[in-house]
Amino acid sequence: MSSLGVVASGAAADAIAAKVPELVEAGFAGKLFAQDATLWGPDAESESAIRLSWVGLPRSSRPLIGEIAALRDQLKAEGVDRVVLCGMGGSSLAPEVICATDDVPLVVLDSSQPDMVRDAITDLDRTVVVVSSKSGSTVETDSQRRAFQAAFSEAGIDPTARIVVVTDPGSPLDEQSRKDGYRVINADPNVGGRYSALTAFGLVPSGLAGADIEALLDDAEAVSDVLSADDDANPGLRLGAAMAGTDPLRDKLVIVDDGSGIVGFADWAEQLIAESTGKQGTGILPVVVGTDDDPEVAQPAADVTVVHLVADSDDDEPADEPVHADQSTVDVSGPLGAQLLLWEVAVAAAGRLLGINPFDQPDVESAKKAARALLDKGIGATDEPAATDGAVEIRALGGDWLGDAKTVPAAIDALLAQLDPKTGYVAIMAYLDRLADADLAQTRPVVARHTGRPTTFGWGPRFLHSTGQFHKGGPATGVYLQVTTQPREDLAIPGREFTFGDFIASQAAGDAQVLAEHNRPVLQLHLTDHDAGLAQVRDALEALAPAEAAT
Structure with missing residues (x-):
């Protein structure tokens, strides 16, 4: 028998106590599983009406x-x-x-x-x-x-x-x-x-x-009844409330695997949460981290809820009182099929609490349109770099913030200086080979430790279908580091006038363009020699000092 556990403490527990009874009184879960398209308001109704069959998939x-x-x-x-x-x-x-x-x-x-x-x-x-x-x-x-x-x-x-x-x-x-x-x-x-x-x-x-x-x-089918129940114990409603019902809203959801046995689940949840909620200036930013030692877990900021993906447990209460009175944590357990349905229900509930349509993705479409326009014009029309440092071209978009920075370390410092120390986040966006260049992701916790702020790492163009929606439609609190490269060898696309190299360049440029149009600061670091440039960028990021030692 599949089981699900959602155990919260601190602000997340308070949110569950405050918001789950509201969802129960509204009959949210039962109406969701009856595919009621009115749950998210009239503006969302036409989209919701053709997006709710997922509730019956375990059988259909x-x-x-x-x-x-x-x-x-x-x-x-x-x-x-x-x-x-x-x-x-x-x-x-x-x-x-x-x-x-x-x-x-x-x-x-x-x-x-x-x-x-x-x-x-x-x-x-x-x-x-x-x-x-x-x-x-x-x-x-x-x-x-x-x-x-x-x-x-x-x-x-x-x-x-x-x-x-x-x-x-x-x-x-x-x-x-x-x-x-x-x-x-x-x-x-x-x-x-x-x-x-x-x-x-x-x-x-x-x-x-x-x-x-x-x-x-x-x-998944084994938990359908409990997830469709209008009951205070419904784990989908509990997780949704913990995610989107904190007051004030903790809009950074840090997800760490603590022995769940589910490999890479946070990467799937990242897209579900970010693309569903990040719009109309609000939303929940999922931050995928590697271990409990990462700074977002070890020293969570005041706008963070930490979700621990844990092994199945019969315990439905927190083992201890929160170590810090202002912390916000959730332990989630259950087998993969059950958790897929759980998180979908939770995000649908979060959309209701946030007052947004969890089924559209308007800003994903805007980046796609910008990329297509750049392809049509030809990628060669790229602006001249503000500076060149070794094998890295430096460009700055989204405002006049670069100053006189001429080196990669100085440009990174200038970008991070734009970060709000209380509400901001850093997004590292690497349009590289995510298998061959996987080591670059190890710089993520270094940046988080240096800034004291949640930091995401996304591989382009993969993240465009995920956190890319939140970047543009969510709160204007991010700063964006984009890394692009000259491929080792380009590859033709049969029947197309553009190559794969042209295409990914247009995707990166289109993404940066739309971010800049939303007044988000973007630092573009383009590697003219892949290996040498990547080493420069990695060295500059790894040299960042922890926040307490930074001058």
């Missing part, structure tokens, strides 16, 4: 189990045992967590960085590619599909036998793929991308890779 997705198992057996008999997933945001994050937790291999290609794309196009004789796009028009995914299609053909392999398409019925990708003879599996069209973990988007690649998707659905 059952027919996929047999279909996926049959396809997996067929592919295995043909010697195909390597699964590559081409998808972005909601199409890739859930399968990554499901497969990592089940310890089955899945190659996730959620980037347009040419070096990363090239590295994924290998071992074609034993590879099946799942192309996932809800809209069927996601440019990253379409570009990846084109690259694999050409590679299979060049290798003498029929692409229609090795590419499986997951998309909404009637999408451009659905219609063209069926016409061209590809296998297509449709997802429920009345589920938004970030709520799609238990649809075909989450289940097809995971099941083909060998994950136990039936157990996943079983665990």
Whole structure:
């Protein structure tokens, strides 16, 4: 029997005591599971009306189990045992967590960085590619599909036998793929991308890779009744209140894994929370950290709630009183399938408490439009750098704040000087190969320790479908460090006039442009020589002194 635990202390417990009875009195949980589109107000109603089928997925997705198992057996008999997933945001994050937790291999290609794309196009004789796009028009995914299609053909392999398409019925990708003879599996069209973990988007690649998707659905179905109950003990309502009901609002949600056994869950939750809540000048910023020693956990700021993902426990009360009277913590436990549904309910409840529509993402679309416009104009029209330091070009957007900084360390200092010491956050945005350049992420806690403020780290363009919405639509309290690079070797996109290198450059430039239009300070550090420039940036960040020692 699946169980869920949500145990809070401090400000989070106060929020639960204050807000859960309001949600219960409004019948929020029951109405949510009845797919009542009026829960978030009239402005959200038209969108909500076509986005609530996720509440029934633990049952409605059952027919996929047999279909996926049959396809997996067929592919295995043909010697195909390597699964590559081409998808972005909601199409890739859930399968990554499901497969990592089940310890089955899945190659996730959620980037347009040419070096990363090239590295994924290998071992074609034993590879099946799942192309996932809800809209069927996601440019990253379409570009990846084109690259694999050409590679299979060049290798003498029929692409229609090795590419499986997951998309909404009637999408451009659905219609063209069926016409061209590809296998297509449709997802429920009345589920938004970030709520799609238990649809075909989450289940097809995971099941083909060998994950136990039936157990996943079983665990989710086992908690459906408790999550739909209008009861003070409802863990979804409790988590939603802890997240969005603190007074004053603690709008930074630090998530740390404390032995939950679920691998990478915070990365999935990050998108769900940030993209759902970060709009209209409010929202909850998820901050994914590595350990309890990271500064956001060890010394949480006054605007932070810390969520510990813990192993299952029968204990439903805090073990001790809070060490600090002003702290805010939540312990969350439960198996993966149950937690996927739990957090979706919690974020829907948080949207109600914040007074926003948790199902749209207006600022994600604005960055996409800016990127497309830059592609149309040609990427060559980039502004001259304010300065060049070794293998790094320095540019500043979003105000006249760079001053006379001419070096990478001085430019970073100038950016961090714009940070509000009480409400601000730092976002490091790396448009690099997230596998080959993974070490850069280790600078995140160094920056947090130096500033004393929550710091996020996102790989571009992956984070554009996640925290990118909060950056532009949430509170104007962030400062943004963007790292881009000259790829080691560019890669053509078959049938397109632009390359993968052009595309990721336009995504980075478009993101920075929209941030600047929202008066957010952005420091762009462009590596003209990848290895040398990356070393410069890493050294500059690692040299930052802790806040108590900073002068």
